[in-house]
Amino acid sequence: MLRDDLQKTLKESMLNKDTQTVSAVRLIIAGMKEKDVEARGKGLEKASDEDLMAMMQNMIKQRNDSIKMYVDGNRQDLADKELSEIKVIERFLPKQMSDAEIEDVVKAIIASTGAASMKDMGKVMGALKAQYVGKLDFGKANIVVKNCLSGN
Numbered sequence: 001m002l003r004d005d006l007q008k009t010l011k012e013s014m015l016n017k018d019t020q021t022v023s024a025v026r027l028i029i030a031g032m033k034e035k036d037v038e039a040r041g042k043g044l045e046k047a048s049d050e051d052l053m054a055m056m057q058n059m060i061k062q063r064n065d066s067i068k069m070y071v072d073g074n075r076q077d078l079a080d081k082e083l084s085e086i087k088v089i090e091r092f093l094p095k096q097m098s099d100a101e102i103e104d105v106v107k108a109i110i111a112s113t114g115a116a117s118m119k120d121m122g123k124v125m126g127a128l129k130a131q132y133v134g135k136l137d138f139g140k141a142n143i144v145v146k147n148c149l150s151g152n
Contacts, residue, residue, distance in 0.1 A: 002049050003032070005092060020081075024088035031055050053134030056089050061139070063089075097136040105132065106144045118149050 006029055013021035035047035035055055047055075063082040070079035090096075097105065109127045113120065124145050129138065 002052055002092060006032070009091070020084050021088050024085040027085070028056060028059070028089060028092065031059065050133040053093055054129075056093055057134060057138070060086050060089055093134050095135075097132070099140065102136050102141050103144050105136070106141060106148055110145070110148055115149060118146070121145055121149055124149070 006025055010022065010025045010029065013025065032047065032052055032055070035051050039045070039047040039051070063086050067079045067082045070076070070082065106124070106128070109115075109124050109131075110120075113123050113127055115121075115124045125138070125142065128136070128141055128145075132141075
C-alpha cells in the first residue's frame, strides 16, 4: 500500500510539475530501495511497511536537525526547503500521537512490562517500537519514559 502510494504520488507530481514533491518522493523511494536491499540480505523479499515508516521518521528527524542548523546559520531558504520535504514525508506516515497520547501509551507499556527503574528503559522502548512504529515520535517517548521511570 505504501509503495503504491509513493509511486502514484510521484507520477501525479511529475504530471503537475511539482518539483518539490517529486524530489522528496524520489528521496523516499531511494531510501526504500536501500531498505529492500538490506532486507534481502536478511533473507526477506522486501522491507516491511514498519521498516519504511521508521526510515521516514528518521528522514524527518534528520531534516529537523538540518533546519535548526540552517536557521542558526541564517539560511532560511534552505530551512524552508527542508520543511517542505518534511511535509511531503509526513503525508505517507499515519497521524502522529499527541504528547498526552504518548504519555498514556508509555504508562500503559510500563505497567504491562513491569518496568520499575531506568534499567528497564530498553525493555519499554523495545515494546514501544514493536507496537507504535510510525505513529509516535520516539524522541518524545524517550523523554517521557525517562521521566516516568525516574519518578518525575
